[in-house]
Amino acid sequence: MKDSSSSEAGKRATIYARFSTDLQNERSIEDQLSLCQRYAEREGLIVVSTHEDRARSGGSVMGREGLLQMLDQARERSFDVVIVEALDRLSRDMEDLAGIHKRLSFLGIEIRAVHEGVANTVLVGLRGLVGQLYREDNAHKVRRGQAGRV
Numbered sequence: 825m826k827d828s829s830s831s832e833a834g835k836r837a838t839i840y841a842r843f844s845t846d847l848q849n850e851r852s853i854e855d856q857l858s859l860c861q862r863y864a865e866r867e868g869l870i871v872v873s874t875h876e877d878r879a880r881s882g883g884s885v886m887g888r889e890g891l892l893q894m895l896d897q898a899r900e901r902s903f904d905v906v907i908v909e910a911l912d913r914l915s916r917d918m919e920d921l922a923g924i925h926k927r928l929s930f931l932g933i934e935i936r937a938v939h940e941g942v943a944n945t946v947l948v949g950l951r952g953l954v955g956q957l958y959r960e961d962n963a964h965k966v967r968r969g970q971a972g973r974v
């Protein structure tokens with residue numbers, strides 16, 4: 825349990841949640857938001873906003889209105905911390921994840937992943953690589969499956 829007198833208490837946080845496809849459970853967003861909310865409470869963070877993208881791939885920031893709105897609010901310094909379930913919720917693209925981390929870090933905003941901790945350069949690099957490899961591997965499997973049907 826965090827001591828409420830720590831410098832963490834009172835930091836403003838936003839939560840970002842995303843799921844990829846219509847085939848995934850709609851409940852996924854609510855589950856992520858709930859998990860992140862509990863994390864914020866444990867850490868003494870005050871959730872001031874939430875952002876979400878439903879049925880949106882993590883392969884690109886394009887078409888992800890929730891993420892883009894969050895980044896706009898970041899420029900206004902509306903929060904101090906971004907909470908996500910895992911870094912792949914922000915992006916499964918190495919360049920995009922690194923860019924998001926760089927922009928937020930420049931603004932003094934920290935990214936925290938419930939299952940991974942505070943995002944630093946090393947963690948962002950590793951998770952970005954793993955996320956991109958996962959996405960590319962899935963794309964190959966989908967194409968193979970489609971070719972098999974043809």
